[in-house]
Amino acid sequence: MKDFGTTEELLIDYVEQLEETKVFELANHALDQGMNPLDLVNLIIEGMSRVGKRYEAKEYYIADLIMAGIIFRGVLELKPMTSYFSSHHKKKSGKVLLGTVKDDIHDIGKEIFRALLETHGFEVLDLGVDVSGETFVKKTREFKPDIIGLSGVLTSTIDQMKQVIDILAAAGLKDQVRIIAGANYLNADGCSYIGADAFATDASKGIEICLEWMKR
Known part of the structure; x- marks a missing residue:
């Protein structure tokens, strides 16, 4: 070797x-x-x-x-x-809609997560940074993802994440997808507060969760 x-x-x-x-x-x-x-x-x-x-x-x-x-x-x-x-991935593992929430333009963690998703066979639609809840709703309807990934670096984004999930719920879309939130500051209480199905503080853990979801 x-x-x-x-x-x-x-x-x-x-x-x-x-x-x-x-x-x-x-x-x-x-x-x-x-x-x-x-x-x-x-x-x-x-x-x-x-x-x-x-x-x-x-x-x-x-x-x-x-x-x-x-x-x-x-x-x-x-x-x-x-x-x-x-x-190596002729059959896709699943579809993931990904974006950094509104009022945050940091994307290095999201970029790493997206890369790992793609290397594990997921089809990814990356909405970029500073993404509004309305945009997540629009793209969820168009792309029909299995999973939505919300990213944020600033601690203030916890309320933006909650707002996105609330808007998805109001649009009748929340129960059609799994939602994972990614941020260094998140914990179980924060995940419960925003209404996500899971959270991850590093990209590798996020991949494990997404792969497990797609087995069900």
């Missing part, structure tokens, strides 16, 4: 440093040398997590988070990546 030790460290560092061109070049090289696309995704996620920590430490700004998201999407769209995931 090929040893990718140095390549792995460089990839993580390049993502953390937001070196877009270097990330793409090294990712392509690693894939050409036989790196498993799932391993590559995990490396990019580690780099993204470091970007998030630097943002929390006020070393990075919103623009840097956006840049990290662009890099992540770019890696996922490399031809070897799209070919691998399309061939």
Whole structure:
């Protein structure tokens, strides 16, 4: 088995440093040398997590988070990546409608979650950031998801999440889907308050929940 030790460290560092061109070049090289696309995704996620920590430490700004998201999407769209995931997931695991709620423009956690959903065979419609409850209702009717994922970083978004779920309930849609909320500050009490079916404080746990739901 090929040893990718140095390549792995460089990839993580390049993502953390937001070196877009270097990330793409090294990712392509690693894939050409036989790196498993799932391993590559995990490396990019580690780099993204470091970007998030630097943002929390006020070393990075919103623009840097956006840049990290662009890099992540770019890696996922490399031809070897799209070919691998399309061939391994001919049957979709389910449909997920995803968005960061109104008054929040942070999306690094959502980007990581979306990537993991797609690598596990889910069809994802990502509504982006600062998404209103009305937009969630409109897109739920159009896309007909199995799961709705609400993301938020700011603690104030707990009320926005509740508002989205209340609007979905008023529209008669809440009982047609499962709703998962993702935020570092959430706990069981917060999940109960907003009316979600589940919550996750990290993307990996969120994936476990979604996969379990789709088995039922």
